[in-house]
Amino acid sequence: MHDIRAIRDNPQAFDAALARLDLPPVAAQLLSLDETRRARIKAAEDAQAEQNRASKQVGAAKAKGDEAEFERLRALVAETKAQVAAMQAEAADLDRQLRDLLMTIPNLPLDRVPDGASEADNVELRRWGSPRQMDFTPVEHFDIAGVRPGMDFATAAKLSGSRFVVLQGAVARIHRALAQYMLDTHIDHHGLTETWTPVLVLPAMMEGTGQLPKFGDDSYRTTDGWWLIPTSEVTLTNTVNGALLDHADLPRRMVAHSQCFRSEAGSAGRDTAGMLRQHQFEKVEMVSITDADSGLAEHDRMTAQAEAILQGLELPYRTIILCTGDMGFSARITHDIEVWLPGQNSYREISSVSYCGDFQGRRMNARYRPEGGGKPEFVHTLNGSGLAVGRTLIAVLENGQQQDGSVVLPKALHPYLGGCTLLGADGRLA
Template sequence: MHDIRAIRENPETFDAALARRGLEPMSAQILSIDEARRKAIQTAEEAKAEQNAASKQVGAAKAAGNDAEFERLRALVADKKAEVAAMQTEAGAKDAELRDLLMTIPNIVLDEVPQGADEDDNVEIRKWGDVPSYGFAPKEHYELSGVGANMDFEVAAKLSGSRFVALRGGVARVHRALAQYMLDLHVDTHGLVENITPVLVRDEAMLGTGQLPKFSEDSYQTTNGWWLIPTAEVTLTNFASGEVWDEATLPRRYVAHTNCFRSEAGSAGKDTSGMLRQHQFEKVEMVTICHPEKAIEEHERMVTCAEAVLEGLGLPYRRIILCTGDIGFGAQKTYDLEVWLPGQNTYREISSVSTCGQFQARRMNGRFKPADGGKPEFLATLNGSGLAVGRCLIAVLENGQQEDGSVVLPEALHPYLGGKTKLVEGALV
């Protein structure tokens, strides 16, 4: 959420920042509501002061036997009490209107974010690894005989409908091994603290990280009001909700492996083959909560943690910076990592790493107590995939494919697979 004081002080700067995202100016609308709210508060305070003053005079008029003055003052007290209540109600309504409006406005992007309309204007930062060449036409993951029937879309469709998959046998074990490998790397090498969190959350948690109110159609809600998380960013970031932490405890770096759920409401007709875009999937998510002055430094650190997973698996990838037209609602700056998929002959997103500044912390009232004893300040939050497990499985299968359809698996996974090194007809050998 945005700081109303900053908008009051620099409305033109705020509108210019919105223009970078392709949005119309909003400062006039925001400040009009804010002015009405502040005026109602001021009127209520003045009426309350008049009520208090008249209340003190009522007794004196009664004692003096001045019945006319007593009745006038008593009526004035009643009028001012009603006015206070009316102005407080109006102030509350305007406060809710202002908050609801600010909740729908995306974060301000940093100056270094490139200007652009959509994903075609994203900028490549660097590439790692050599794109493999084959003496045959590479296939997509679901076409490989090495995968076989152990990636079953038909049984999943019978159970749940489209955009679900059932994994079994060696394919399921490789998927599990990938998640374990990611967690071990992030905990043992990168120093992140592992967590197991709920996958069902309240409205407040989704509001805090920005999934609500604007993007409710992208998520699933249960009949009793809980939301299925689209990512563990929601739970991990909300650890700070309503808290005031000591600066000395920062940064806090978390990681969690969870099931994630997305309705994919805006992706009709996209990636319908294979398991690239699913309603239910698993992700290893990283979240950092830190001092605002450390956010950019932490952003660079976090993206290298995600890259280390891909490099450890020997998967070619590229890092891009998202442009203003493609960046997410809550992000100030985002790096995407795109892994090479031979079956599609292109790079596809496997991780998105964002710094959100104080935007989310302001929504959830997450603050820290400065070491110098100053007033509490809002925290900075960051999040990133480290990685999307299913998409990583796709990359491992496609990059390791052999002409006979078998799959040679990355060496880093061998200890998690009982020393097995290959997938043949869905079985580990």
């Protein structure tokens, strides 16, 4: 959420930043609401002061025995009390209108974010590794012979409908091994704190990270009002919801492995084959809570942590910076990491690492005491996939595939698979 005081100070800059997102100006509407709200608050305060003065005079008139003045003042107090209540109610309603409008406005991009309308305008920052040259035509993950016995879409469709999968046998074990490898790397080498959180949250938690109120169609809601998390960014970030932290407690770096749920609203017809776009999937998510001065350095750190997982798995990738037209609602800047998928002959997203500034901190009312004292400030937040487990499974299978339908597995996974190095064409580990 945005600071109305900053908009008051420079409405032109606010509208100019929205224009970079191809959004219409809204500062005038916000400031009109704000001005009316503040006027009602001031009027209510003045009327309250008048009521207080009259209340004191009522006692004095009664003590003097001046019944006429006593009755006049008592009537004035009653009238003023009703006026105060009405003005306070109007001010509260205007405050809700202002907050509701602010809650629907996306975060503003940093100056370094490239302008653009779509993913075609994203800018590549770097590449790591080279796609393996295969002397046969590679296939997508679900068409690899050794994978077919362990990846059952037909049974999943019977159980739950489209965009679900049942993993079993060796493929399920590789999937589990990948999540464990990611967690161990982030905990043992990157210094993140392992955290386990619920997958059901209250609406206020979805509001805190920006999924609500604008993007409710993208997530699943239960009949009794809980929401299934689209990623553990929601729960990890909201661990500081309403908190006042000491500066010494920052940065707070967390990692969680969780089930995630997305309705994929608006993505009909996209990536319907295979595991690439599912309603239920697993992610290892990184979240950092930091101060106002450390956000960009933390963003680079988190990007490097996600890249390190791919390097450890020997998977070629490229890192890009998203343009203004492709960024998420809460981000000020986002790095996407795209892994090479031979079956699609293209790079596909496997991680997004975003710096949100104080946007989520303000929505959550999460603050910290600055070092050396001073007025509390809102925390700055970051989140990133480290990584999407299912998509990493796809990348491991497609990049390691052999002409006979077997899959050579990355060395980093061997200890997690009992020393096995190969998924055989028969679907067994060897």
